[in-house]
Amino acid sequence: xxxxxxxxxLAMPTERFFPYEGTPPNHWDTTRFNPxxxxxxxxxxxxxxxxxxxxxLILFHPYNNAAGFDSMDAADDDLYIRYIVARLSAYRNVWxxxxxxxxxxxxxxxxxWDQLGRLVQTSDPYNHLRSIHNSMQIYNDTESWVTHASxxxxxxxxxxxxxxxxxxxxxxxxxxxxxxxxxxxxxRWGDLSAQDLVLRFWNGFIAGTYVGHSEIFGNDATSWxxxxxxxxxxxxARLAFLKKIMDDGPPEGIDPIDxxxxxxxxxxxxxxxxxxxxxxxxxxxxxxxxxxxxANGMKFSVDVIDTWNMTITPVPGVFEVKSSxxxxxxxxxxxxxxxxxxxxxxxxxxxxx
Numbered sequence: 001x002x003x004x005x006x007x008x009x010l011a012m013p014t015e016r017f018f019p020y021e022g023t024p025p026n027h028w029d030t031t032r033f034n035p036x037x038x039x040x041x042x043x044x045x046x047x048x049x050x051x052x053x054x055x056x057l058i059l060f061h062p063y064n065n066a067a068g069f070d071s072m073d074a075a076d077d078d079l080y081i082r083y084i085v086a087r088l089s090a091y092r093n094v095w096x097x098x099x100x101x102x103x104x105x106x107x108x109x110x111x112x113w114d115q116l117g118r119l120v121q122t123s124d125p126y127n128h129l130r131s132i133h134n135s136m137q138i139y140n141d142t143e144s145w146v147t148h149a150s151x152x153x154x155x156x157x158x159x160x161x162x163x164x165x166x167x168x169x170x171x172x173x174x175x176x177x178x179x180x181x182x183x184x185x186x187x188r189w190g191d192l193s194a195q196d197l198v199l200r201f202w203n204g205f206i207a208g209t210y211v212g213h214s215e216i217f218g219n220d221a222t223s224w225x226x227x228x229x230x231x232x233x234x235x236x237a238r239l240a241f242l243k244k245i246m247d248d249g250p251p252e253g254i255d256p257i258d259x260x261x262x263x264x265x266x267x268x269x270x271x272x273x274x275x276x277x278x279x280x281x282x283x284x285x286x287x288x289x290x291x292x293x294x295a296n297g298m299k300f301s302v303d304v305i306d307t308w309n310m311t312i313t314p315v316p317g318v319f320e321v322k323s324s325x326x327x328x329x330x331x332x333x334x335x336x337x338x339x340x341x342x343x344x345x346x347x348x349x350x351x352x353x
Contacts, residue, residue, distance in 0.1 A: 001048060001096060002056040002133075002177060002212070005084065006069040010221045016040075021081075025066045038087055044330040049093040056095040056177075057088065058133075062104040071107040074100040075281060084121040094128050096120050097150060101135035110140065119147040141170045152178035154189075157200040160276070163207035164256050166290075170258075174209040176200075181225060182233040183216035190216040190225075194234035195308065195344065199278060201235075201242055201345065202307060206266040206276045208255045213239055241310040245348075249274075260292035261327070269293030273349040276307075279350065283341045285321055287331040289349070294329045296322050298351060302337055305346040316353055318352060 012024060017037035022028035045055045059081065062070050072080070088094050098117055099105055110115075113132060120130055131150035132139050141149040149170050156162045157179050166174045182197045183190040198313040199215065204211035215233040216223040226233055245252075257273060263328050267273040270293025275285065287302075302315040315337055321329040337347055 001053055002058060002100070003044075004058045004061050004063075006061060007059070007064060008226070009064040009066060010226060012064065012067070019069070022163075026068045026182055028068065030072055031079070038084070042087065042091070045088060047096060049091060054093045054095055055091070056097050056131075057084075057230070058097045058100045059116075060099040060102070060105055060108075061083065062099075062101060062106070069104050071218050074112070077112075077116060078119060081119050082123055085120055089126050089128060092126075096124070096128055096130045098130070098132040099122070100133045101152070102132050102139060103137045104135050104147065105276065113139070114143055114145070117143065121145040131175070141218045143173065146172070147176055148173040149232065150175050150177045152176075154178075154180040154200070157204045157207075157209075157211055159263065159278070160203045160207040160256070163204050163209050163260070164259055164263075165210055167207065175212065176195045176204055176209060177212040178214070179204075180235055181214045181216050182235050183223070183225075184218075185216045185220075193238065194238070197233075198238045198242075198307060199344065201239055202344075203278065204275045205246065205254060206256075206264065206274060208266060216269075238308060238310060242307070245274075245305070257292070262290060265290070267349075270298070271351045272346075275347040277339075277343070277345045277347075279343045281343045282339055283342050284336040284338055285347055286336050288324075289329050291320065291323070291327055293331055294321055296321075296329075296331075300349050301352055302346040303350075304337065304339060305348055306340075306342070306344070307346055308344040319349075 017040050019034055019037045020028040020030055021032040021034055048055045060070055098113055102113055129147045130145055131148050133150040134152050139152060149172055157176055179200045180192050181190045182192050183192050185191050201211045214225050216225045216267045217232050220226055250268045250272045252268055257267055257269055263271055265275045298321050300319045302319055303314045304315060319331045322332040324330040339345055
């Protein structure tokens with residue numbers, strides 16, 4: 001769960017606690033923290049921990065300019081960072097996100113963010129995960145304090161090929177924290193169908209990256225995106241189904257198998273393969289695997305996965321591979337995998353003893 005520490009403007013009228021002593025909207029003593037606010041925050045992080053959920057705490061954001069929390073001076077920023085890291089770092093489920101849409105916080109430049117990121121790093125004895133999230137300008141995530149890239153980019157996960165490129169560039173785990181949302185919003189970032197969002201998750205997964213979910217139904221202030229509550233979208237069950245497939249997969253996770261040629265296949269070469277066909281709807285898939293990790297005579301079982309209807313159907317028999325040309329292995333009997341001619345299908349191929 002990505003969650004802001006400082007209140008957003010939409011929530012100001014109903015907030016019970018504020019991070020500093022003072023009075024809203026903008027009369028704060030930034031040298032005096034409000035212990036009640038941070039005690040409440042600790043309790044919520046503890047609730048998430050008990051549910052097995054990580055809390056990605058967003059330390060700054062640009063969504064409440066009137067309160068002034070995004071435009072404090074450097075000394076106040078440093079004091080805040082030291083205080084919140086000292087209070088929250090003992091929670092094992094904490095991640096640190098320096099900012100949401102950092103490039104919309106107009107009072108700070110990249111040198112300021114780097115200084116704050118290094119301060120979080122040196123202040124946290126437990127070395128929790130650290131990132132910074134973008135709006136239009138993606139951050140220089142090669143910085144040493146950044147443990148993983150937190151990226152807003154819906155287009156990157158429209159196919160696995162683009163999603164994988166960020167992994168090659170940064171050589172770090174890639175989390176597409178915002179790829180637009182499932183919902184009925186009039187805004188273009190909140191009008192995805194459930195099918196569109198699930199497609200983006202699968203494309204990111206095949207690329208060896210990770211994708212974040214949110215939804216917005218109704219108005220901004222009362223949606224799950226802003227206020228939590230009950231999830232209404234149809235993507236959630238399908239993402240839980242994907243999570244089960246992830247959990248049942250190789251402990252090393254998923255890597256692109258042949259990124260120079262076959263962008264739809266991820267897994268662990270010679271052991272485990274997932275082929276995601278996205279919006280294509282073929283009636284058969286020729287059994288062809290890139291040669292890495294393979295040898296003549298290896299045997300594989302195959303399952304056909306309907307990622308939308310959440311079914312897994314084993315294909316009868318075993319596929320035994322043989323070399324075919326310079327780059328590929330195929331089934332020795334020339335078999336293909338039969339498919340139902342529907343979109344959003346995947347094929348799971350697992351090595352047998």
